[in-house]
Amino acid sequence: MPSPGAEAVEVRGVTRSFRGKRALGPVDLVVEPGAFVTLVGPSGCGKSTLLGLIAGFARPSDGSLRAFGEPVGGPDPSRGVVFQEPRLFPWLSVAANVAFGLRSLPKAARRERVAELLELTGLAEAGRLRPYELSGGMRQRAAIARALAPRPRLLLMDEPFAALDAFTRERMQDEVRALWQRTGTTVLFVTHSVDEAVYLGTRVVALSGSPGVIVLDERSKLPALEHPRADPGFAELRERLTEVVRAAAQVRNGPVTS
Amino acid sequence: MRFAFRADPRRGMTAKPAMLRAGAVLVLLAAWQLIAMVRIWPPVFVPEPAAVWRQLVRTSTEGYSGYTLAEHLLVSLRRILLGCLYGVTGGIALGLLIGIVPTVRTLLGPLVTFVRTLPPLAYLSLLVIWFGIEEEPKIWLLLLASLPPVAVATAEAVRGVHEDYLNAARSLGASRWEVPFRVVLPSALPEIITGIRVAVGVAYTTVVAAETVNGVPGIGGMVRDAQRYNQTDVVILGIVVIGLSGLLIDFLLQTLDRRLVPWRGRG
Numbered sequence: 001m002p003s004p005g006a007e008a009v010e011v012r013g014v015t016r017s018f019r020g021k022r023a024l025g026p027v028d029l030v031v032e033p034g035a036f037v038t039l040v041g042p043s044g045c046g047k048s049t050l051l052g053l054i055a056g057f058a059r060p061s062d063g064s065l066r067a068f069g070e071p072v073g074g075p076d077p078s079r080g081v082v083f084q085e086p087r088l089f090p091w092l093s094v095a096a097n098v099a100f101g102l103r104s105l106p107k108a109a110r111r112e113r114v115a116e117l118l119e120l121t122g123l124a125e126a127g128r129l130r131p132y133e134l135s136g137g138m139r140q141r142a143a144i145a146r147a148l149a150p151r152p153r154l155l156l157m158d159e160p161f162a163a164l165d166a167f168t169r170e171r172m173q174d175e176v177r178a179l180w181q182r183t184g185t186t187v188l189f190v191t192h193s194v195d196e197a198v199y200l201g202t203r204v205v206a207l208s209g210s211p212g213v214i215v216l217d218e219r220s221k222l223p224a225l226e227h228p229r230a231d232p233g234f235a236e237l238r239e240r241l242t243e244v245v246r247a248a249a250q251v252r253n254g255p256v257t258s
Numbered sequence: 259m260r261f262a263f264r265a266d267p268r269r270g271m272t273a274k275p276a277m278l279r280a281g282a283v284l285v286l287l288a289a290w291q292l293i294a295m296v297r298i299w300p301p302v303f304v305p306e307p308a309a310v311w312r313q314l315v316r317t318s319t320e321g322y323s324g325y326t327l328a329e330h331l332l333v334s335l336r337r338i339l340l341g342c343l344y345g346v347t348g349g350i351a352l353g354l355l356i357g358i359v360p361t362v363r364t365l366l367g368p369l370v371t372f373v374r375t376l377p378p379l380a381y382l383s384l385l386v387i388w389f390g391i392e393e394e395p396k397i398w399l400l401l402l403a404s405l406p407p408v409a410v411a412t413a414e415a416v417r418g419v420h421e422d423y424l425n426a427a428r429s430l431g432a433s434r435w436e437v438p439f440r441v442v443l444p445s446a447l448p449e450i451i452t453g454i455r456v457a458v459g460v461a462y463t464t465v466v467a468a469e470t471v472n473g474v475p476g477i478g479g480m481v482r483d484a485q486r487y488n489q490t491d492v493v494i495l496g497i498v499v500i501g502l503s504g505l506l507i508d509f510l511l512q513t514l515d516r517r518l519v520p521w522r523g524r525g
Binding site for chain 2: 052055056057074075076077079080081083085087089090091100101103104130131132146147149150
């Protein structure tokens with residue numbers, strides 16, 4: 001059983017190498033329960049790799065990972081994952097996709113939970129549809145509902161809105177913020193959009209490229225505000241974060257000549 | 259907007275192409291009748307369509323070689339059904355193992371590829387030696403003919419399943435043993451069904467050839483007997499029946515495909 005007082009995520013000296021070349025780390029990151037952590041960095045900096053390690057999809061080359069006090073030994077329903085692509089199972093209806101992680105529940109409870117989640121994600125009418133009959137935004141909502149179904153204490157999101165158009169993306173950001181506030185789930189959200197990171201994160205973490213190490217780690221009150229973008233602090237943090245990410249990208253790709 | 263190429267295969271055939279097709283068949287029949295009537299070749303080479311029709315009626319009512327046309331056809335179809343049932347089941351199981359377990363891939367992969375490249379008739383003689391000339395060797399032959407295409411298609415599809423699907427299932431609590439059945443097989447379904455269509459096609463061509471050895475009753479056996487007695491009209495009748503029933507079988511499989519894999523091309 002996860003211990004109640006433990007940190008949501010404890011990453012200690014974690015590295016990950018591919019064919020002898022270090023791609024990530026060493027990374028130290030401790031996330032308190034209830035936080036919404038956004039992880040931002042240039043492409044290829046290892047942010048998705050870090051998320052995959054916390055999810056338990058791969059093992060770190062070095063260092064240790066804990067989630068709610070428990071060592072991470074593999075994927076687990078207590079750590080829900082939303083991918084960049086929705087990755088809904090096309091042979092199942094939307095409702096059956098959401099129910100995928102609820103096998104241990106009795107039938108009636110399962111149906112109730114699925115209805116609740118579809119309602120929560122604005123898909124109440126879409127349960128009987130197949131994934132390919134949904135729009136991009138609805139698919140990603142269904143993927144979020146599926147990940148939330150087993151009541152994970154930690155939700156890992158890997159650039160979940162990267163493939164959506166700008167309008168849908170902004171709406172989804174508000175929805176995921178509302179979901180986070182309602183469910184109290186700890187969220188670790190990987191993005192390459194600085195704007196998104198600042199808008200959503202109660203804590204903003206930036207990774208530099210090759211190998212990815214943490215170069216910025218800041219708490220932010222912005223997501224608690226009603227209109228974060230209207231706050232002067234928003235532009236300020238975004239500006240600073242943009243600089244950091246740009247500098248990190250230059251280290252990786254060499255200086256930009258302009 | 260109208261597209262010349264219709265992407266949605268579910269829309270029924272409209273009147274015009276249907277009439278065109280019927281017209282094409284009629285033109286073909288007329289040409290055949292004409293060639294037969296002018297007697298360029300004797301009727302033993304080119305019988306009249308009417309003669310084939312008479313044979314259709316005769317074999318359907320009186321029978322041929324002691325069995326009616328329907329009986330010949332049904333026996334052949336039964337052989338295909340049984341052989342393919344075993345072959346497809348074995349092919350899916352084997353493909354799943356080859357796709358998932360690297361050791362099995364190393365051990366059996368080359369063997370499956372080897373058997374697949376063999377024309378089934380190449381090992382018919384061996385099967386006759388082993389199992390005699392009754393039903394058994396024929397079922398074995400069809401099993402061996404239909405298994406490799408399904409196994410290869412399944413193995414390829416299993417290896418091609420995106421790891422996000424596997425990871426998603428695992429983090430939703432699916433165990434190592436559940437993943438192959440709850441995720442890998444269903445996501446390989448489109449390729450498996452394509453493999454089955456190939457397998458049934460191979461089995462169909464094979465059964466007709468296999469029935470040249472003690473194949474009566476059986477549509478291939480019927481054609482073989484007719485050839486021996488120079489009854490060209492029965493041979494042609496057999497060919498037409500084989501072709502039409504083959505089309506029907508493929509149509510049924512296509513329908514099954516649309517039912518089971520409605521997401522094909524829209525994943």
